[in-house]
Amino acid sequence: xxxxxxxxxxxxxxxxxxxxxxxxxxxxxxxxxxxxxxxxxxxxxxxxxxxxxxxxxxxxxxxxxxxxxxxxxxxxxxxxxxxxxxxxxxxxxxxxxxxxxxxxxxxxxxxxxxxxxxxxxxxxxxxxxxxxxxxxxxxxxxxxxxxxxxxxxxxxxxxxxxxxxxxxxxxxxxxxxxxxxxxxxxxxxxxxxxxxxxxxxxxxxxxxxxxxxxxxxxxxxxx
Numbered sequence: 001x002x003x004x005x006x007x008x009x010x011x012x013x014x015x016x017x018x019x020x021x022x023x024x025x026x027x028x029x030x031x032x033x034x035x036x037x038x039x040x041x042x043x044x045x046x047x048x049x050x051x052x053x054x055x056x057x058x059x060x061x062x063x064x065x066x067x068x069x070x071x072x073x074x075x076x077x078x079x080x081x082x083x084x085x086x087x088x089x090x091x092x093x094x095x096x097x098x099x100x101x102x103x104x105x106x107x108x109x110x111x112x113x114x115x116x117x118x119x120x121x122x123x124x125x126x127x128x129x130x131x132x133x134x135x136x137x138x139x140x141x142x143x144x145x146x147x148x149x150x151x152x153x154x155x156x157x158x159x160x161x162x163x164x165x166x167x168x169x170x171x172x173x174x175x176x177x178x179x180x181x182x183x184x185x186x187x188x189x190x191x192x193x194x195x196x197x198x199x200x201x202x203x204x205x206x207x208x209x210x211x212x213x214x215x216x217x218x219x220x221x222x223x
Contacts, residue, residue, distance in 0.1 A: 002223035009147025017125035040091035061101030147218035155222035
């Protein structure tokens with residue numbers, strides 16, 4: 001019987017982002033419920049109208065968007081003397097918009113910055129599902145090759161020349177405890193962005209590349 005060699009293979013690759021999902025929050029507060037609701041509704045209408053003009057599921061630049069229903073609630077704050085004050089009414093709604101054209105995204109963000117009550121909470125950068133599926137297969141294949149290369153190096157170090165795989169599995173499934181990452185694509189990465197200076201025409205942001213990584217455990221017999 002040959003010598004058993006158990007290794008973990010790993011591979012990572014970076015790919016340019018293909019989609020950007022903007023997360024917006026629209027919110028107002030004030031002493032009168034009707035005025036707060038009216039302000040929020042007007043802001044939401046402005047945002048959704050701008051999105052609808054750009055929306056085309058196939059051609060873009062907006063391929064998908066969604067919005068919650070407007071939430072309205074009230075609370076009575078306390079002052080520093082312990083006295084409860086008059087109710088303050090709040091209205092808020094969350095909106096998400098996915099872009100495939102990042103130049104159009106920059107122009108839209110510049111417009112959104114001028115709408116009262118709108119706050120950009122962040123941008124999530126991702127690959128398309130088709131691209132992620134394709135690159136994940138390649139990355140997993142490269143992780144297996146990395147494991148095989150390690151096994152050959154170990155075998156040669158002890159004077160053995162031939163290795164053959166007896167088991168390949170996701171990390172931990174061979175009973176080996178290690179710090180390998182999940183073989184699926186990594187989580188979405190968010191890029192930093194900033195509002196334009198006074199009189200500026202667009203936002204300054206840089207899409208981050210997406211890391212796709214995979215790890216495998218493998219067992220070989222060397223002879």
